[in-house]
Amino acid sequence: MFDEIDLKIIDILKINSKTPLKEIGEKVHLTPQGVSNRIIRLQDLGVITQYTICTNNALLGNNITAFITIFMKTTKHTELIKSLKTNPLITEAHRISGDGCYLLKVVCSNMDEINLLLDKLMEYGTYRLNLSTSSIKESNL
Secondary structure, eight states, X not given: OOOHHHHHHHHHHHHOTTOOHHHHHHXXXXXXXXXXXXXXXXXXXXXXXXXXXXXXXXXTTOOEEEEEEEEEOSSOHHHHHHHHHHXXXXXXXXXXXXXXXXXXXXXXXXXXXXXXXXHHHTTTEEEEEEEOSOOSOOOOO
8 A cells, every 4th residue: 555655755854844846756756747646546445644743831831741541530531531622731642451440641741731731631530641851762753
């Protein structure tokens, strides 16, 4: 379904989604139109789902990163999931196996924001909060 050229185009776009078609074409030995056709096909197939940017959260005033494990005490999973999807502080949310039910990554500017979120989460169960002391690696790749 995908050949080496498709995968190489994806790798290039992961690094910089604004890479010009001509530059991609030179790297994969295709014309810009050929690259464009492949990108459109990858979008149509749902492989490429969005184009985005990476930001420096600390420079934007969001210098607190927290990881929250939720331990459900209720069966309101659907309600919780809707709430998680719409909360702008939550940058990632995963249903997990093992210790806990959900794992959240939260990026915010102060502890008051975290405390408000934790108060809302108490409607569904208990939680464990871990604060990041430094980021070793972050990637959208």
